[in-house]
Amino acid sequence: MRDTNYNFGYLDERTKRMIRRAILKAVAIPGFQVPFGSREMPLPYGWGTGGVQVTASVIGPRDVLKVIDQGADDTVNAVNIRSFFARTTGVATTERTTEATLIQTRHRIPETPLAEGQILVYQVPVPEPMQRLEPREAETRRMHALADYGLMHVKLYEDIARYGRVSTTYDYPVMVEGRYLMAPSPIPKFDNPKMHMSPALQLFGAGREKRIYALPPYTRVESLAFDDHPFQVQRWSQPCALCGARDSYLDEMLTDDRGGRMFVCSDTDYCSERRSRKEAA
Amino acid sequence: MYVAAKGGERAIRNAQALLAEARRGDPAVPELSLEQIRQQLRLAVDRVMNEGSVYDPELAALALRQASGDMVEAIFLLRAYRATLPRLGYTAPVDTARMRLWRRISATFKDLPGGQVLGPTCDYTQRLLDFSSESSLQPSAETEKTHEAMPRVVDLLGNEGLIEPQEPPPGDPDPCDLTREPLSFPASRAARLQNLARGDEGFLLAMGYSTQRGYAHSHPFAGEIRYGMVEVELVPEELGFPVVIGEIALTECQMVNQFHGSKSQPPQFTRGYGLAFGHSERKCMAMALVDRALRAEELGEAVSAPAQQQEFVLSHSDCLEASGFVQHLKLPHYVDFQAELELVRKMR
Secondary structure, three states: OOOOOOEOOEOOHHHHHHHHHHHHHHHHOOOOOEEOOOOOOOOOOOOOHHHHHHHHHHOOOOOEEEEEEOOEOOOHHHHHHHHHHHHHHOOEEOOOOOOOOEEEEEOOOOOOOOOOOOEEEEEOOOOOOOOOOOOOHHHHHHHHHOOOOHHHHHHHHHHHHHHOOOOOOEOOOEEEOOOEEEOOOOOEHHHHHHHOOOOOEEEEEEOOOOEEEEEOOOOOEEEOOEOOEOOOOOOOOOOOOOOOOOOOOEEEEEOOOOOOEEEEEOOHHHHHHHHHHHHHO | OOOOOOOHHHHHHHHHHHHHHHHHOOOOOOOOOHHHHHHHOHHHHHHHHHHHOOOOHHHHHHHHHHOOOOHHHHHHHHHHHHOOOOOOOOOOOOOHHHOEEEEEEOOOOOOOOOOOEOOOOOOOOOOOOOOOHHHHOOOOOOOOOOEOOOOOHHHHHHHOOOEOOOOOOOOOOOOOOOOOOOOOOOOOHHHHHHHHHOOOHHHHHHHHHHHHOOOOOOOOEEEEEEEEEEEEEEOOOOOOOOEEEEEEEEEEEEEEEEEEOOOOOOOEEEEEEEEEEOOOHHHHHHHHHHHHHHOOOOOOOOOOOHHHOHHHHHOOOOHHHHHHHHHHHHOOOHHHHHHHHHHHHHHO
């Protein structure tokens, strides 16, 4: 049931139009961070205000919305954001990746491949991939303009020199269409290859930092690497303890205080789909 | 069988019920009225209006009560509400020289036109807990409360050419509106002052304080601090002349700082400026110190201290941005942590 005290999707129509213009610009220049007039949302900064504003601006009455955090639909912040949109838009919600037209996510890309027509909205804490290396935005903006990404390559090189491998495991920087260096948001690097040539539209919203960027469908997205140190994703020695999947990202659960642990799929929809298919068979 | 953090929805509902209970306290004790908060916690209301960027004492009081007195949470409630309001227009600049004053002091002149008006201040009180607060609330019938407009101290200095003139930039362009456009660097002074006006009081206080302790010292004098009511005017397009739509309480601080001269200009004092809703002197003075520090580059001073660095100050001044991002660490991060765990195990 929609709460009619607020406009459809909470934001007023003029604000949505401003955000959609920023999105259009972002789609036209894949990987480029477009500044926008981020509004204060009724969720705290850092809790998905950018994603929420993007979702609020593109959602329509016929959309089916899925919200995940850490891959799961039932984590508290995902529940909260889903109920926010249920309240302010009244749209149908789902936990199934294949049924959703619009998916808002924090820290994961669903394991089930996305299809044409779907939109994936990422919540982004830090849109600037080089912020930890150069905190001055005036400087990083210049580096993007000149495609001068030596700073990041040196960082990766120093990692290899020091640890024998790149020590970035999530929010692993990517190069978009060979032009813009982009932060994929803190998804594990396991998910990076899913961004490459994805048939879905991928939108990134950073509310606190007031930036929007995008990957239109079928965009080239390459994780940074060196010829002698190719990009690699995480692998586990055992399958998911619940569904037996060997191809999914696993969370580690501590089961007792004597070192007992089990590994299960972080994507709860993927895991339960596999289990119900197994039961049906 | 392990069930991962299931029942999020029910847990949230339960947490909300507990919060409502904790907020209300003992139901046998009467609930605070908004009027009580407005009247008796007026400075808290003023701070919420400042950082919440809405002049509405009633809503600020409501937010304070709903937030159990947590300033940042109350500011958050007010800002989120503000985001849903349409922008109907922009008022004409207010003229603080025409302020009807409750208080006006200058630390630079012993006496001056209009005189020193102490007004409602706790500056000269002994901070002793008053166990009989009712008796101390007897109003003093004698003293006159508001004073007619008085000239601003900096204008008196300006008449002699001793302080840098403060002219609008060439062409008098509309200032940017930080609630509509994101901050970009380098930021104009108008954008900086907007940012500081809604900046966290504690943060500004610490930054201002740092300039007094050797990190970008600017030899400040409190040229004038004034607190009173000003009229707010709007020029409706169809009328073409200003119409007074109400009055707001403001505090203004004009800091007079270290002088500057050049080959073409004789030495002059420089300025730092602070302005805030309501009675907010600490905030205004801190803001004026930080404003002056942020003018280092424009005035040809070395930029070395944090208070002089635009990106450092302006990107970290907002209490909601800071509070939200610090506290988002409470959100689950187990996917990222798993990635780090896997790496550390591999590296050992």
